[in-house]
Amino acid sequence: MNFQSVPNHLLITVFLFSTIAIWLSGIKLTKAIDAITTHYNLGEAFGGMVFLSIVTNLPEIAITAVAAYHRDYDIAISNLLGGIAIQTVVLALIDVFGVGRSAPLTQKGHAKILIVEGLAVIFILSIVLIASQFPATIIFARSTPFEWLIALIWLGTIYLTTTYMTQKKKIILSQKTKNEILRFPKSKFNGSISAAILVLSIGAIITLFAGWALEVSGEQLAIRWGMSGILFGGTILALCTALPEISTGIASAKIRDYNMAVSDIFGGNAFLPVLFLMASLIGGDAILPNLKASDIYLTVLGIILTGIYMIGMVIHSKKQILRMGIDSLVVVIVYLLGLWGLVTLI
Numbered sequence: 001m002n003f004q005s006v007p008n009h010l011l012i013t014v015f016l017f018s019t020i021a022i023w024l025s026g027i028k029l030t031k032a033i034d035a036i037t038t039h040y041n042l043g044e045a046f047g048g049m050v051f052l053s054i055v056t057n058l059p060e061i062a063i064t065a066v067a068a069y070h071r072d073y074d075i076a077i078s079n080l081l082g083g084i085a086i087q088t089v090v091l092a093l094i095d096v097f098g099v100g101r102s103a104p105l106t107q108k109g110h111a112k113i114l115i116v117e118g119l120a121v122i123f124i125l126s127i128v129l130i131a132s133q134f135p136a137t138i139i140f141a142r143s144t145p146f147e148w149l150i151a152l153i154w155l156g157t158i159y160l161t162t163t164y165m166t167q168k169k170k171i172i173l174s175q176k177t178k179n180e181i182l183r184f185p186k187s188k189f190n191g192s193i194s195a196a197i198l199v200l201s202i203g204a205i206i207t208l209f210a211g212w213a214l215e216v217s218g219e220q221l222a223i224r225w226g227m228s229g230i231l232f233g234g235t236i237l238a239l240c241t242a243l244p245e246i247s248t249g250i251a252s253a254k255i256r257d258y259n260m261a262v263s264d265i266f267g268g269n270a271f272l273p274v275l276f277l278m279a280s281l282i283g284g285d286a287i288l289p290n291l292k293a294s295d296i297y298l299t300v301l302g303i304i305l306t307g308i309y310m311i312g313m314v315i316h317s318k319k320q321i322l323r324m325g326i327d328s329l330v331v332v333i334v335y336l337l338g339l340w341g342l343v344t345l346i
Contacts, residue, residue, distance in 0.1 A: 004220065011217045012302025018214035019243060022059075025206040026247025029055060032199040033302045034257055045253050050158060053267030055204045056244035057275075060093035064275045065239070075219065075237065076279065077287065081239035081295050083270045084125070084302035090245050091309060094261050098253025101313045104325025105203045106312035113164050117266035120157040124150050124273050125303045132290035132296055135153035138289070143280035146288050157270060205245055226281035235339065262309075269302065276317050294345055300336040305331050 008015075035049045036189030040327075060080060067076035095105040131146035138144050183243075218240050222232040245265060252261035276287045291299075322327050 006217075006220070008224065009222065010335050011078055014213055014217040018210040018217065019240075021206055021210040022214065022243045023152060023247045024236075025210070026056065026205040026244045027251045028199055029203040029244075030248045030257075030260075031255065032196040032203065034193075034252070034255060034260070035193065035196040036200065039196075050267065051200070052097060052232060053264055053271050055200070055207060055230075058204060058208040059215055059241045059244070059255075059301060060272060060275060061231055061278070062208060062212045062239075063215050064279050068279035070237035071283045071285065071297075073283070073285070073287060073290075074237055074292075075232065077230075077291065077295055078298065079237045079241060080197040080272045080275055081128075081302065082235060083241055083301075084121070084272055084336065085298055085305055085335060086235075086238045087242050087245050087265050087269055087304065088309065089149060089331055090242055090249055090303040092266055092332050093246055094249040094253050094324070095324040096292065098250040099258070101320065101323055101329065103318060104312070104320055104328065105253070105258065105262065105317055105329055106215050106309060106325055107316055108256075111226070111259045113130040113161055114259060114262050114266060115310060115313060116160055117157060117270060118313075120270045121306045122303055124153050125239075125299050125306075127153070128273055128288060128291070128299050132291040132299075135287050136286040136289040138259075141281075142284050143277055144286045144288060144312060147277035147280050151277050154270050154274050173189065179247055187252070195218055209229055210338055211241060213243065214243070266306070268305065288339075296341060297338075297345055301342075302337070304334060304338075308334065 010097070033055075041091065058072060060083060061064045063079060064076045067073055085221070099105050099108060127146055127150050131144060134144070134146070136144075215237060218236060219232065222236055245268060249261045249264055252258070308327055308331050314323060317326050319326055324332075
């Protein structure tokens with residue numbers, strides 16, 4: 001569909017309906033994934049890192065693939081790197097609306113495996129920074145070695161997560177019966193495991209198409225309202241594509257899957273740079289060596305925000321301000337200052 005000829009009121013309608021679809025499907029997805037991970041004893045963190053992180057990033061996958069096919073990378077790159085920063089801020093929203101006054105989010109969700117996932121995000125973003133300093137001529141298999149290295153780090157993190165959860169499960173099973181270790185969340189999925197898998201499949205399809213409609217309609221509105229591509233990709237578009245994470249994150253916290261809520265964000269942030277490899281394979285261009293100053297700026301901002309939450313997981317402060325932990329408040333302040341700096345830089 002050609003959205004360039006669609007009038008503004010219809011674009012706004014598409015935008016709003018897509019938002020509602022993503023939000024509602026995200027709630028259903030969380031309960032379905034919770035049932036699947038519980039049934040197969042995969043663990044909350046693994047469910048968040050693999051299932052939720054990939055499903056909720058389907059809109060980014062679609063927009064990056066289309067952009068790479070047309071070899072128009074600016075908005076897609078800003079969307080991915082800006083998405084990492086804004087998805088980290090989503091943890092603050094989960095802290096306020098998902099956990100509330102009971103305790104800060106990082107007091108509830110601070111499993112060791114989450115520290116590994118946070119470090120993976122920092123490692124991967126550091127590779128992005130290093131790659132930006134190299135020439136674009138170092139092409140290897142239609143990409144640069146750095147895109148391949150990022151993919152390997154992400155796969156390695158999944159391996160470590162799987163290994164850790166397997167060992168932990170064996171230890172717990174040696175101490176308790178299986179019935180004793182089953183989690184009893186606040187809200188469960190009503191149905192069989194087959195139904196949960198079906199909901200996961202349908203929810204993924206809805207998220208993919210609704211996310212695509214949300215992005216293209218929002219992008220067209222931004223163009224008509226005179227926003228630059230980089231600013232739009234790093235802010236408005238990044239916020240739009242973070243809607244699945246907001247929905248699933250709050251829903252995870254509501255059913256007390258705090259580790260899954262955090263892992264969804266960290267896992268998604270580690271997964272997003274892997275899409276640079278997909279983009280380079282489709283377009284045949286070196287992506288990371290051609291990053292702009294604003295892209296590097298967003299990358300550093302993502303590292304800082306991730307580091308703040310990792311500190312919160314280590315310190316375990318119980319203090320709250322405005323229904324959020326100290327770390328969430330600091331993240332919100334740093335992000336707002338970062339947006340001001342981005343506007344100034346552009």
